[in-house]
Amino acid sequence: MRFVHVEDFVHPNAGYQINLLTRLQALQGHEVIIVAGELDKIPTFLTSFFGKDNIIEKDKRFEEATGVKIIRHPLYAYYSGRAIFKPGLHKLIKSLNPDVLFIHNEDTVTGIKLLWDYKKMNVPYVLDCHMLEMASENKFREYFRSFYRKFVTPVILKNNIPLIRVVDTDFVEKHYHIPLSKTELLSFGTDTEFYKPDPVAKKQFRKELGIDDTDFVVIYAGKMDPAKGGKFLAESLRKKIKLQNKNIRFIIVGNTPKDEYGEEVNQIFSQSENNIIRYPTQTYFDLAKFYQTADVAIFPRQCSMSYYEVQACELPVVLEENEINVSRAENKKGLIFSENSVEEFRGAIEKFGNMPSEEFDVYKRNARKNIVDHYNFVPIAQQFTEVMIKEYKRYNLKK
Secondary structure, three states: OEEEEEEOOOOOOOOOHHHHHHHHHHHOOOEEEEEEEOOOOOOHHHHOOOOOOOHHHHHHHHHHHHOOEEEEEOEEEEEOOEEEEOOOHHHHHHHOOOOEEEEEOOOOHHHHHHHHOHHHHOOOEEEEEOOOHHHOOOOOHHHHHHHHHHHOHHHHHHOOOOEEEOOOOOHHHHHHOOOHHHEEEOOOOEOOOOOOOOHHHHHHHHHHHOOOOOOEEEEEEOOOOHHHOHHHHHHHOOOOOOOOOOOEEEEEEOOOOOOHHHHHHHHHHHOOOOOEEEEOOOOOOOOHHHHHHOOEEEOOOOOOHHHHHHHHOOOOEEEEOOOOHHHHHOOOOEEEEOOOOHHHHHHHHHHHHHOOHHHHHHHHHHHHHHHHHHOEHHHHHHHHHHHHHHHHHHHHHHO
């Protein structure tokens, strides 16, 4: 079948859901196309992490590696986390003649306009929702939710358009009045055959980095912007963290923003008393060896797909306390620290570093088992595909 995915922001080097899902659907034997916004109008805080130079060439390499074609449509602007496409997007999508159109993020301007054009598009839709309460911070959010309930929700419900929740919250029911019974819950996840423990790779890469086999290695890989806590991370590692009977090393992977905030983060890191190895942002396929080299992964603020990848590599995690992370860390998979508490953040790192090996091994096993049992994205991607095929059949049966 021909699946077209539409998304405001897509980068071929990222490890976002759309990158992994489309790759796996291509491996299932489907023809898969991504329609996304041009990167020139995307804000720096989004593009600085992966960069936007030579994006056409990077899109081509992504297609060669995955079989998934990326088509970019021009934008007027990118405002408040939403792309504003120039005219012609709907015409472009129709010209691709999809069997199913997958609209990522049902509450973007793109998603809303496509929903209003549902009858004219003459193609079955599948939607997904990534929204969490803690991520909905716009001061006009109550006005938007009221608008959505009145003018968008009825389109979804009247036409029985499938909506997939990728996080287990009641956000769409609470704020958009879409009953959970009318939705599917299919989680994020990762490819557990690609992200997995590898003692040989661990030993080899540690040797390359000059890290001893007995050193305790802590990793952070991700953005260094305010939303991800770049400055909090740097400040937390300013003073030396000491462990009992072993050395601690830090691997920090990710570019800082090219602004005053990023410069401050770099300056604080340069003053750290800890042994820190820094690497620029890595592609999804290059990250595995970094995780396989470490013992623990830390997340100073929000985390999404990277949580699944590090735990699949058998890394216990240190996470900020919020509505999602408490359940992620429970049953000895990680440790929680209070928001903005440098003391608790450092204390969690020290606790893991000084933990008896038998207890630490329990955390490692639980981390990997949780992902393999519940978040292996290979079967989850197949479930996404089954929802799309089911909607294709339902839509064409009623015609």
